[in-house]
Amino acid sequence: MAEQEIEWRQPEEGFQFAAAEVTVSAEHQEEKLAACGLDHSLYAGCVDPAFYIGLGIRAGIRNGISAEGNVNMLQTLIQHRPVLLGEVLTVHGAITKITQVPRGLTVDTEVWFDGADGKTAISAPRRSLKPDPTRGSKRGAGDRPAAVIEDLSSCDICASYALTPGSVKRYSSEGNSIHYEMDAAIKAGFRAPIIGGGMGVHYMIHALWERCQPRSFDLSIYFRRPIFWDDEFAVVTVPGTEHDRAVGLIRDDKVLTEARINKLE
Numbered sequence: 001m002a003e004q005e006i007e008w009r010q011p012e013e014g015f016q017f018a019a020a021e022v023t024v025s026a027e028h029q030e031e032k033l034a035a036c037g038l039d040h041s042l043y044a045g046c047v048d049p050a051f052y053i054g055l056g057i058r059a060g061i062r063n064g065i066s067a068e069g070n071v072n073m074l075q076t077l078i079q080h081r082p083v084l085l086g087e088v089l090t091v092h093g094a095i096t097k098i099t100q101v102p103r104g105l106t107v108d109t110e111v112w113f114d115g116a117d118g119k120t121a122i123s124a125p126r127r128s129l130k131p132d133p134t135r136g137s138k139r140g141a142g143d144r145p146a147a148v149i150e151d152l153s154s155c156d157i158c159a160s161y162a163l164t165p166g167s168v169k170r171y172s173s174e175g176n177s178i179h180y181e182m183d184a185a186i187k188a189g190f191r192a193p194i195i196g197g198g199m200g201v202h203y204m205i206h207a208l209w210e211r212c213q214p215r216s217f218d219l220s221i222y223f224r225r226p227i228f229w230d231d232e233f234a235v236v237t238v239p240g241t242e243h244d245r246a247v248g249l250i251r252d253d254k255v256l257t258e259a260r261i262n263k264l265e
Contacts, residue, residue, distance in 0.1 A: 009064040017093035035170035047083040053198035056111035072197035075221040078123040089113040104132035155236035158207040168229035194226040218263035
């Protein structure tokens with residue numbers, strides 16, 4: 001269904017998404033990871049699970065929940081098992097909580113993807129900010145979770161990347177124009193378009209896969225600062241005893257996005 005044909009609705013607690021089938025093809029993964037400057041072959045026939053962040057957002061859009069102007073704040077990403085390229089999953093979702101904050105609303109959404117056997121392969125619940133343009137320049141989006149990466153000197157640098165407007169537009173070209181249109185980004189209070197949360201998570205997942213190729217993992221992801229379409233950043237990990245404790249994106253000694261690694265097997 002084209003977006004112009006969707007009947008939009010305000011987010012409501014308890015609203016259930018209609019189930020739908022989704023898949024990530026080899027061609028799609030290669031194209032989008034190439035736009036990020038990442039090697040698709042690292043995943044050896046499996047889906048980079050960061051794609052399910054965007055697919056969860058698209059599930060909401062299909063059900064009339066607009067993503068336009070929204071900003072991802074918190075994201076859990078759990079891979080219960082690897083998903084093969086081309087494998088059909090069924091996406092389910094529900095809005096579980098709406099909270100009034102100075103800048104508008106925060107919306108908590110449960111999203112999960114089941115395999116043909118009915119078992120959940122990927123879980124991707126999130127909290128996003130839906131800004132209210134009538135509130136002007138008010139700031140504040142609720143309690144700020146504690147930092148995951150507290151000491152940058154303890155981090156290992158994995159890689160560095162330089163984004164370009166062209167590469168970001170090749171990755172993100174629908175659903176939320178703050179990611180690819182200058183006017184929309186400025187109207188939302190940003191100096192330039194910002195990348196979507198899922199695009200940034202690709203870099204962190206890639207760093208983890210270079211160290212090991214986990215069958216399952218559990219990440220708590222925090223989007224701390226916007227990443228602009230012309231930014232440069234480094235990917236870092238925080239070593240632990242059994243596996244890395246955290247992974248993040250940093251710029252100028254500031255954490256942009258970070259993830260606590262709750263499980264990695």
